[in-house]
Every structure is written in C-alpha cells, then in structure tokens.
Amino acid sequence: MARWIQFPDWADGTARLLHNALNKAFYLRDDLIDICRSVGLxxxxxxWGQPAAQLWLGITRDCADAGRLKELIEHVKGRCPAVGGDLDTVLSARNTGIEWYTTRERHLALLLGPGCARAVLDRRELRAHLLDLVHRQYPVLTITGEPGTGKSYSRYLIHHIAGDPALDCEFRTIDVxxxxxxxxxxxxxxxxxATRLGLDSAFDVDRHTEQARTVRELVNLFVGRFSTLPRRLRWVFIDGLDRPQVAPDVHMAVARLAKEVEAGQLFNTRLIVTGHSGEFAPPVMEVLRHEELSGLTTSHVHGFFRGLADHTGQPISDNELEELAEAVLAEADLADLALLGAAASRAAHIRFSSGGEP
Known part of the structure; x- marks a missing residue:
C-alpha cells in the first residue's frame, strides 16, 4: 500500500491533519513566502491576499506535483517542533481506501471513479486543455468529433479535474x-x-421576433440573474449540442454565453461544450481551447497500460502489453468507449492492483 505523501488524497483525514498542522505552525504571509522559497516554489x-488556510491548500498541492511534499513537511517540522507529532503521522500514513490507484497530478489520471472502475484512454489534448482552464485561465473549451469518438465520455475526466478540493469548484452539467x-x-x-444554477428560470422574452434578438434578451436576463450568485469558481459542461433535436438558436445562445464569459460578465466561469458548430465571436476565439476527436487505436490501449505501469512503479514487458491489449479487445470494440473502458479497467485491476508497494 503506497505512502500517502507519494499519492495524497486531498479529501481524506490525513489531508485535514496535514493542513491543520501547517496552519497552526505558520499563518503569517512572510513566513509562508519564506517557506515557499525554501522548498523551491x-x-x-x-x-498572497488569501487566508493562510487557503494558501496552504495550494502550497501543499504544488509541492506534491513537484515531488517535494515530504521536503515541505520536514522543513515545517524542523521550524516548528510543536506540530512534529501530527506531521510524523502524515509522513507515515498510507493510502487505506479501496482506490489503489492515484496520481500526483490529477489531470494525468487513467482510472477514475469509485474503486477506480472507469478507464480513460488517451485524451492527451483534453488533459492539456483542462490544465489551461485551471492554471492559465482560458475560460472556454470546445470538444468536437464524429459520434462515438468520446465527446460525452469527456465528462468523467472533466468532473475529476473539477472535483479537486484545492480547486473549490462548482460543477454543473447539461446533457441534451x-x-x-x-x-x-x-x-x-x-x-x-438557470435552474441548474439555482436561478429564476422564468424568461419573459418575445419569442415571436428574430432569433438573434430573442437569444440576446435571454442571455441578458441570465447574466443579470447570474450576478446575484455568490462569487466563486464555476465549471459549466454542456454536452450534446450536435444532437438532431437541438435547434439552431441553442448554438446562438451558447456562442453568446461564451462571449459573456470572455468579457467577465459571468464571474470566474469556465464553459465547456461538446458538439457546438464552432461559430464564436473573435474575442472568444482568442481565449478558447478546442479538441477535435478521432477514434481510438490499439496503440492507445498500449499507452493506457504503459501509463499505469509508470504510475504504479511496476515494470511491464512488451509481451505483457500485447497480451493485455488482446484481452481487452476480445471483450470490446475500439468504437464502444463505455465497454472498452470497463474491459480495460478490469484488466488493469487484475494486473496492477496487488503490486507496486514501495
């Protein structure tokens, strides 16, 4: 069973113990700045305008991503022996949950969900774009591709990123x-x-005029109501805009929402859509990320198992890779992502879950 500091679960009791100890030890801005410098952050x-308790969430996460969490804990323990007992508990803790697989960097996860039961193969471009949403503040992401290429399946990875406790994000989905x-x-x-966000959902607009005017009125009313919400980070995922039942004015509304997001009128909102026609205003195109999906190949299945071998520290031979891929593809077609993901997850549990203990 892996040590907690190698694969921290930021939602468990060990994380709470760590952050409580750090906040007791140091809570002045100058001290925290000095500690960051000492560990190379x-x-x-x-x-630095945030409370210390919030700052520690980011500092510990960045240290874990850089492989310096143990260094941070040892540094604080040396400077404040009073919290040494709690920090020793953190250093000796091991992951005890049923989820045997974790990654230091959340966006690299290959297995998701309770019991690590859902596999995500490939999606390198999506992972990079989600980092842009988090760190570089690109507010709009569009995902397009032919049916069956994984547009809807993207939700699982997106939700996994948005669910990071350090991000403190409200995640809302519309599935057409x-x-x-x-x-x-x-x-x-x-x-x-509006209903999903807890807003008044009655829109008294003229629906017997040109579509563009109706859409403009709808979005203007929505923006006004949105301004009454508590100011926090929100990710809105709209899936299935390429479905045949979607009227053209829905695409117009989504494009206008993207423009309001770019203009800062929907405070700290990230808009992620699948199947949109791609007609956005020029300012939106400057802050937009786009993933065009194509089908999976056998090499993606190989890459999935290579990635697991790397994440768990368990070497795997080329012959084993071939055998695992053949076993998965005997159960599922490359075009059936749900079935393929389930088969890959089962094979991963059999091969990796019992090994790799440091």
Missing part, C-alpha cells in the same frame, strides 16, 4: 440527450441552465 505564483425529451430551443435550454 516561486512565490509570485500565489495570491438526458435533459430534454424532444426538440430543444434557446428558451428551453436557458431555462434548464
């Missing part, structure tokens, strides 16, 4: 296929979006 990357029984127009779409 660039102080200019932090917003599940949320609408038949044809959906802009008014119906904006009603569901």
């Amino acid at each position: 660039p102080p200019h990357e932090f917003d 296929e599940d949320d609408f029984y038949d044809r959906v127009d802009a008014a119906g779409f904006m009603t569901v979006l």
